[in-house]
Amino acid sequence: GQQVMQIPQYQHxxxxxxxxxxxxxSTTLSNIQWYKQRPGGHPVFLIQLVKxxxxxxxxxxxxxxxxxxxxSSLHITATQTTDVGTYFCAGSRAGNTGKxxxxxxxxxxxxx
Amino acid sequence: GAGxxxxxxxxxxxxxxxxELRCDPISGHTALYWYRQRLxxxxxxxxxxQGNSAPDKSGLPSDxxxxxxxxxxxxxxxxxxxxQEDSAVYLCASSLELRGGQPQHFGDGTRLSIL
Numbered sequence: 001g002q003q004v005m006q007i008p009q010y011q012h013x014x015x016x017x018x019x020x021x022x023x024x025x026s027t028t029l030s031n032i033q034w035y036k037q038r039p040g041g042h043p044v045f046l047i048q049l050v051k052x053x054x055x056x057x058x059x060x061x062x063x064x065x066x067x068x069x070x071x072s073s074l075h076i077t078a079t080q081t082t083d084v085g086t087y088f089c090a091g092s093r094a095g096n097t098g099k100x101x102x103x104x105x106x107x108x109x110x111x112x
Numbered sequence: 113g114a115g116x117x118x119x120x121x122x123x124x125x126x127x128x129x130x131x132e133l134r135c136d137p138i139s140g141h142t143a144l145y146w147y148r149q150r151l152x153x154x155x156x157x158x159x160x161x162q163g164n165s166a167p168d169k170s171g172l173p174s175d176x177x178x179x180x181x182x183x184x185x186x187x188x189x190x191x192x193x194x195x196q197e198d199s200a201v202y203l204c205a206s207s208l209e210l211r212g213g214q215p216q217h218f219g220d221g222t223r224l225s226i227l
Contacts, residue, residue, distance in 0.1 A: 006154075033215065042203060043155065045215035088154060098143055098207075099168060100216065104154040 004091050006103030014111050019076045021106035023089035030094040032065055032072045037105070038085040046074075079110045114138075116219035118204050124225045127196060133189045133222045137206030142184050145205045145216060148173075155203065161187060162209070191224075199226045 003026045013019050023032065031050045035043035047056055049065035049072060056063045062075045072089055086107045090100040117136040125131055137144050146158040157171040161181040172178070176194075181187040191198055201223050205216035 035216075042218040042220050043205075043216075045217070048215065090155075098162060098209075098214075099157065099160060100145075101157065102147075102155040 004089060004101045004103040006089055006106055008106055009104065010107050010109070012109045012111065013079050015081060016078050019079050019083070019108055021074050021087050021089075021108075023072045023074075023091075023103050025070045025091050025101075027070070027093060029069050029091040032069075032089055032091045033100065034063060034072075034074055035088045035090060035102075036085050037088065041085075043088060076108075079108070081110050081112050084108060084110050116204055116206050116217055118202075118219035118222050120222055121220060122223045122225075124227065125194060126227050127194060129194055130190065130192045131194055131224065133191075133202050133204075133224070135187045135189070135204030135206075135219060137185070137187070137204070138217055140208070141206035141217070142209050143207045143214070144181055144187050145207075146179055146187070146189050147203045147205065148200045149203055149221070150200045158189070158202075194224075194226045196226045199224055 005024045007022050031048055033048045034046040036046055037043045047063050052069050053067045054065040060077045064073045076083055086105040088102050088105045090102045092100050119134045143162045145160040147155040149155050159167055159169050159179045161167045176192045179189045201221040203218055203221045205218045207214040207216045
């Protein structure tokens with residue numbers, strides 16, 4: 001079945017350093033969404049990417065969708081302690097676009 | 113309410129008992145999803161509902177798991193004859209409609225512990 005792999009599983013950075021998490025799908029995706037889950041909290045929607053090669057920015061966060069629509073990345077510039085949490089990518093396939101398959105997540109720790 | 117509401121927030125029960133988890137989606141959201149999240153793991157899709165269409169049950173791990181939804185409102189997830197591996201947080205989410213591009217809004221989950 002469809003799988004979405006995410007790496008790394010954990011990342012510890014010093015505050016101010018950059019951070020990137022990568023997401024790879026075994027099949028072509030219709031779209032990809034990113035969510036953030038703070039410790040003890042529930043996932044919160046960050047953004048959606050739909051077009052091949054699309055790049056979107058939210059302040060210090062940059063999201064990319066690969067040309068083949070099989071991979072995506074989230075890059076955070078100059079991390080802050082408020083960035084701590086687990087970042088999940090979630091993809092859906094054409095024809096079943098409501099069903100999201102989540103990656104395992106990347107847990108980010110930021111040392112002040 | 114303003115967000116997705118789940119109850120109970122915590123449930124501790126003995127192995128072999130049945131449990132029922134409840135989800136109240138955001139008003140007007142036609143799509144509703146259930147996920148399971150084991151400690152330190154990602155979200156495992158269980159089932160989704162869209163209006164009056166047949167639900168997609170492809171993620172239910174065994175026939176001990178079932179879910180119902182009345183129209184476009186409350187949903188219940190039932191686990192029969194619970195086992196220790198059922199211990200997890202069960203998350204419910206809703207979205208405006210079942211199509212790509214709609215963000216899913218999550219509840220705080222029910223933390224289920226099987227003794």
